[in-house]
Structure formats: C-alpha cells, structure tokens
Amino acid sequence: MSALSDPNKIVFFSTQPYDKTFFDQYNDDFGFELEFFETQLNSQTVILIEKATTVCVFVNDIVNEAVIKQLAEKGVKIIALRCAGFNNVDLEAAKKYQMKVCRVPAYSPQAVAEHAMAMILTLNRKTHKAYNRVREQNFSLNGLLGFDLFGKTIGIIGTGNIGKAFAKIALGFGCKVLAYDVAANPEMEQLGVTFVSLEVIFKTSDIISLHCPLNEQTKHIINKKTIDLMKKNVMIINTSRGALIETNSVIEGLKEEKIGYLGIDVYEQEEKLFFKDLSDDIIQDDAIQCLMSFPNVLVTAHQAFFTNEALTQIALVTFANIKSLLARNDIDNKAALLV
Incomplete structure (x- = not known):
C-alpha cells in the first residue's frame, strides 16, 4: 500500500445528495473518512483523489485500464461499485494492477x-x-x-x-x-x-x-x-x-x-x-x-433501484465489502468480489 494512501478514506464519484445522506447515515458503525464528488470518475478527474485506498463508483463512471493505471499510481487498492453491474470496469486491468474490485450483487x-x-x-x-x-x-x-x-x-x-x-x-x-x-x-x-x-x-x-x-x-x-x-x-x-x-x-x-x-x-x-x-x-x-x-x-432516468430499502442495503453492503477487504483481502459473499 502506498505510504501516501489512508486505508480509512473512501472517495466517492458520481454522487447525488441521496448518496451522501445514506452513506453518512450508516458510516457511524464503520468510521470511514468519506469524500464525495458529483463529477464522474474518468482519466481527467482521477486527480481529485488524495491519500485514499478506496474509490467508490457507480454505473456511469469510466473505470478502464487508463483510469485504473492512474488509480494504482495514486495508491488506490480497492474499487468498490455501489451497484450490481460492472460492465464499466476493466477487470483484467484491475488484476494487472493488483486491485480488488467489489460490488453490491443484490441490494433490493x-x-x-x-x-x-x-x-x-x-x-x-x-x-x-x-x-x-x-x-x-x-x-x-x-x-x-x-x-x-x-x-x-x-x-x-x-x-x-x-x-x-x-x-x-x-x-x-x-x-x-x-x-x-x-x-x-x-x-x-x-x-x-x-x-x-x-x-x-x-x-x-x-x-x-x-x-x-x-x-x-x-x-x-x-x-x-x-x-x-x-x-x-x-x-x-x-x-x-x-x-x-x-x-x-x-x-x-x-x-x-x-x-x-x-x-x-x-x-x-x-x-x-x-x-x-x-x-x-x-x-x-x-x-x-x-x-x-x-x-x-x-x-425514466435509471430510477428502478431508487427505494429506501435499496439505498440502505447499498450503503451497508458497500461498507462491509470494503471493511472485509481491508481486514483480510477477501469477502465471504463471493458474488460480491469480482477481482
């Protein structure tokens, strides 16, 4: 792990007010340092990440090999998807740069x-x-x-x-x-x-x-x-x-x-x-x-997931995934661990 990265810090991209509300609400039991950006993650916005071990991304963030290479150079070790789909992430590149990728396979x-x-x-x-x-x-x-x-x-x-x-x-x-x-x-x-x-x-x-x-x-x-x-x-x-x-x-x-x-x-x-x-x-x-x-x-504008129950599960499972990866580099729920 990079000496510059903080294992307790998570940087969120493509966030909306409700993301911050739910992740802040359920962070009391986990104690992470959270930083939220409204902008999409891409090769131009990687520069926003400072001293973080984990980035949390959503369906339209761009996580291709070029971005993953930049993340690795920043000391990022975990890409946490707060969704089930992962077609926007280059999993082979994640393996190449020894980066863990997790998701929320079933929120609601x-x-x-x-x-x-x-x-x-x-x-x-x-x-x-x-x-x-x-x-x-x-x-x-x-x-x-x-x-x-x-x-x-x-x-x-x-x-x-x-x-x-x-x-x-x-x-x-x-x-x-x-x-x-x-x-x-x-x-x-x-x-x-x-x-x-x-x-x-x-x-x-x-x-x-x-x-x-x-x-x-x-x-x-x-x-x-x-x-x-x-x-x-x-x-x-x-x-x-x-x-x-x-x-x-x-x-x-x-x-x-x-x-x-x-x-x-x-x-x-x-x-x-x-x-x-x-x-x-x-x-x-x-x-x-x-x-x-x-x-x-x-x-409708990608609204199907948008219920109180789903956002609660997304926050809790995302935090649990990250906590488990930081503690032992693995997750019990194998469907949640992509790399």
Missing part, C-alpha cells in the same frame, strides 16, 4: 422488479396521461384504452435475483411467464415459469422484460433481427442496461408499429443525461429526443 431485487411492472402498468393503462388530463379538467376516456394483463404472455430474459422477483410479480397478475437464461432455474419452474429458447421468447411474448447483465453475448440483444421475430404490438421493458437495446432498431420498430410500447429505465448513452437536471439545456442526443417524442414510449 424487488425495487427493480416492481419498477418494471410499474412501467408495464403505466404504458398499458396510460395512468401518466390520465393524471395530466384530469388536472386539466379533461375527463374523457378517449385514447386511454388498455388491455388485461391477466392471461398475457410475459417473456423474461435473465433470471437472476431481479428476473426471479419480476417473474413472481407477473405470475401474481395471472400471466403466462416464459423465461430464458443459460440454465433453467428449478425453483422458478416449480412456481410455474417455463424456460424456453430466446427465439420462443421473441416469437410468442406479448411483453418482453430484460433482466440480464450486459456482456458480449447480450449487447444489442434487441435488434432489427430479433424485433422482426416479435409479435406486432409487442411491449419491451428494459430496467437492466441500456446497451441491451440497439436504439436505432427500436426507433424503426416503433415507426413501423411493430413495437406497440417501449419502457426504458436505462439508455445506451445515459451517462451524458441521467442523474442531471437538464431542464434548461438543449439536449444534443437526437435518439433520446426521438424516443421521448413517441406517445407509446415511457422513459
């Missing part, structure tokens, strides 16, 4: 699963439009027609903790639930979920909900070819990672009325937009502007 699967269902219900029953309409004293029902979820086929891609939680919710609505993953889950099969191929998911689902990680196999899993397989008027929901969807293909699918509804809580270029107030700015991203112009598209 219910938070994300419930948000996915909320998006389905909003798109279907158009409650967001009804709310605005009634506030303007327009009590007409024209244009608000929805459909019964009961009996519809929902296809789930990815059956980890979040996919499993979402499946239980969908079953509770009386839906027929299909699922795809690299291996079938016997517990879910006992609940009534049928594991099928991706092709069957695409061809037979009324609603497709994405709950898989982003990797080489899943990047742009929703593309022109897979959209062509889908039912006309299909609903697509993504609360996982933006790059699971090829944006231009989805836009074309919406224009051609093949895609009837789209709900996204994540977006491939979201690091330039999400978690910021851009209400007075001209957004230069034509794709997101186009998506938001469709009446059958619902966009």
Whole structure:
C-alpha cells in the first residue's frame, strides 16, 4: 500500500445528495473518512483523489485500464461499485494492477422488479396521461384504452435475483411467464415459469422484460433481427442496461408499429443525461429526443433501484465489502468480489 494512501478514506464519484445522506447515515458503525464528488470518475478527474485506498463508483463512471493505471499510481487498492453491474470496469486491468474490485450483487431485487411492472402498468393503462388530463379538467376516456394483463404472455430474459422477483410479480397478475437464461432455474419452474429458447421468447411474448447483465453475448440483444421475430404490438421493458437495446432498431420498430410500447429505465448513452437536471439545456442526443417524442414510449432516468430499502442495503453492503477487504483481502459473499 502506498505510504501516501489512508486505508480509512473512501472517495466517492458520481454522487447525488441521496448518496451522501445514506452513506453518512450508516458510516457511524464503520468510521470511514468519506469524500464525495458529483463529477464522474474518468482519466481527467482521477486527480481529485488524495491519500485514499478506496474509490467508490457507480454505473456511469469510466473505470478502464487508463483510469485504473492512474488509480494504482495514486495508491488506490480497492474499487468498490455501489451497484450490481460492472460492465464499466476493466477487470483484467484491475488484476494487472493488483486491485480488488467489489460490488453490491443484490441490494433490493424487488425495487427493480416492481419498477418494471410499474412501467408495464403505466404504458398499458396510460395512468401518466390520465393524471395530466384530469388536472386539466379533461375527463374523457378517449385514447386511454388498455388491455388485461391477466392471461398475457410475459417473456423474461435473465433470471437472476431481479428476473426471479419480476417473474413472481407477473405470475401474481395471472400471466403466462416464459423465461430464458443459460440454465433453467428449478425453483422458478416449480412456481410455474417455463424456460424456453430466446427465439420462443421473441416469437410468442406479448411483453418482453430484460433482466440480464450486459456482456458480449447480450449487447444489442434487441435488434432489427430479433424485433422482426416479435409479435406486432409487442411491449419491451428494459430496467437492466441500456446497451441491451440497439436504439436505432427500436426507433424503426416503433415507426413501423411493430413495437406497440417501449419502457426504458436505462439508455445506451445515459451517462451524458441521467442523474442531471437538464431542464434548461438543449439536449444534443437526437435518439433520446426521438424516443421521448413517441406517445407509446415511457422513459425514466435509471430510477428502478431508487427505494429506501435499496439505498440502505447499498450503503451497508458497500461498507462491509470494503471493511472485509481491508481486514483480510477477501469477502465471504463471493458474488460480491469480482477481482
């Protein structure tokens, strides 16, 4: 460990006021020195780190080899992700520079699963439009027609903790639930979920909900070819990672009325937009502007995780991971330790 680094200090990047609130609240039991920066971690902002052993990052921080090399030169030994996804971290570079990488593998699967269902219900029953309409004293029902979820086929891609939680919710609505993953889950099969191929998911689902990680196999899993397989008027929901969807293909699918509804809580270029107030700015991203112009598209800004329970778990697990790595260079929960 660098003589300049303080093992007790954690530097946070991409922080919002709620991050500081929750991490400060639960730090009493750990006693770390915390420093918060609103800015994203990248090769230009590494310079902000002074005498810290740990950096804590979020989904849109850039943790590539160039950044990791700079972190190592700064004496940083631990990269702590306060999220489950880790596609923004070069794990091979972390190994090369003998840096530990940990994450929060399961903070509140219910938070994300419930948000996915909320998006389905909003798109279907158009409650967001009804709310605005009634506030303007327009009590007409024209244009608000929805459909019964009961009996519809929902296809789930990815059956980890979040996919499993979402499946239980969908079953509770009386839906027929299909699922795809690299291996079938016997517990879910006992609940009534049928594991099928991706092709069957695409061809037979009324609603497709994405709950898989982003990797080489899943990047742009929703593309022109897979959209062509889908039912006309299909609903697509993504609360996982933006790059699971090829944006231009989805836009074309919406224009051609093949895609009837789209709900996204994540977006491939979201690091330039999400978690910021851009209400007075001209957004230069034509794709997101186009998506938001469709009446059958619902966009939320990476909000699915955002519950009191989830933020509590994120803070507690992140602190526990760091404490364990500092004490014995290991974590009991192997899913939390990436390198």
